[in-house]
Amino acid sequence: MRIDVVSIFPEYLAPLDLSLIGRARREGLLDLHVHDLRSWTTDRHRTVDDTPYGGGAGMVMTPEPWAQAVDHLASVGDRSYAGARPLLVVPGPGGRRFDQAMAHELAAEPWLAFACGRYEGIDERVYDYAAEALDGRVRVVSLGDYVLNGGEVAVLAITEAVARLLPGVVGNAASLVEESHEDGLLEYPVYTKPASWRGRGVPPVLLSGDHGAIATWRHRQRLERTAARRPDLLEASAAVNGDDPLPIR
Numbered sequence: 426m427r428i429d430v431v432s433i434f435p436e437y438l439a440p441l442d443l444s445l446i447g448r449a450r451r452e453g454l455l456d457l458h459v460h461d462l463r464s465w466t467t468d469r470h471r472t473v474d475d476t477p478y479g480g481g482a483g484m485v486m487t488p489e490p491w492a493q494a495v496d497h498l499a500s501v502g503d504r505s506y507a508g509a510r511p512l513l514v515v516p517g518p519g520g521r522r523f524d525q526a527m528a529h530e531l532a533a534e535p536w537l538a539f540a541c542g543r544y545e546g547i548d549e550r551v552y553d554y555a556a557e558a559l560d561g562r563v564r565v566v567s568l569g570d571y572v573l574n575g576g577e578v579a580v581l582a583i584t585e586a587v588a589r590l591l592p593g594v595v596g597n598a599a600s601l602v603e604e605s606h607e608d609g610l611l612e613y614p615v616y617t618k619p620a621s622w623r624g625r626g627v628p629p630v631l632l633s634g635d636h637g638a639i640a641t642w643r644h645r646q647r648l649e650r651t652a653a654r655r656p657d658l659l660e661a662s663a664a665v666n667g668d669d670p671l672p673i674r
């Protein structure tokens with residue numbers, strides 16, 4: 426997978442050099458290109474914003490640098506990928522909610538590009554321009570119903586959630602199963618040595634060696650934890666599957 430990120434703070438993406446994502450890049454599983462939007466400015470101050478038409482607080486990101494960034498991505502597609510175009514993801518509070526299902530969707534894409542807005546946002550005409558230049562593949566995506574100062578933090582989160590699903594990135598693919606949100610349930614509690622710690626023990630079933638009993642216990646823990654913390658997930662599952670949210674009584 427190739428990922429391009431355009432930002433006025435490229436150094437914000439430095440954490441993508443670390444840990445599993447950094448190793449995936451070094452092993453060629455992930456081809457990451459981070460671009461400074463200001464490299465597509467022409468004035469002495471490398472300006473990327475201006476006052477909003479219609480008034481209001483703050484500044485709006487001007488369209489031209491973004492259009493040149495989009496043109497660069499299209500030219501990369503023409504030059505190196507037989508005319509292919511990336512799916513452009515623009516993080517923003519007004520976007521479609523990012524979730525594990527979308528992480529899988531994005532992980533199936535060969536090429537993602539992220540546009541990190543700042544200030545009060547990007548001139549709306551850029552979205553239309555990008556849609557024309559990128560075969561209509563532009564998606565505004567929100568991590569949640571809250572406001573960040575820009576898209577970079579969201580790109581870090583989305584990139585990690587997506588890249589870890591790529592074959593070979595997470596050492597043991599089995600660890601991706603039974604994770605929270607993979608099948609509509611939260612994950613079960615985990616324990617490790619020592620068996621007795623500051624007067625607290627480990628559930629005896631986990632020390633029993635009875636794998637069937639352990640699996641049953643873990644599933645029940647997932648159901649109970651989901652019911653306690655995220656009942657909405659159970660209601661959504663019941664609405665879709667028509668099943669009793671807590672079949673184990």
Ligand SMILES: NC(=S)c1ccno1
Pocket residue numbers: 516517518566567568569570571572573574575576579
């Ligand atoms: N909620 C998201 S993803 C966001 C991006 C910028 N501000 O909020």
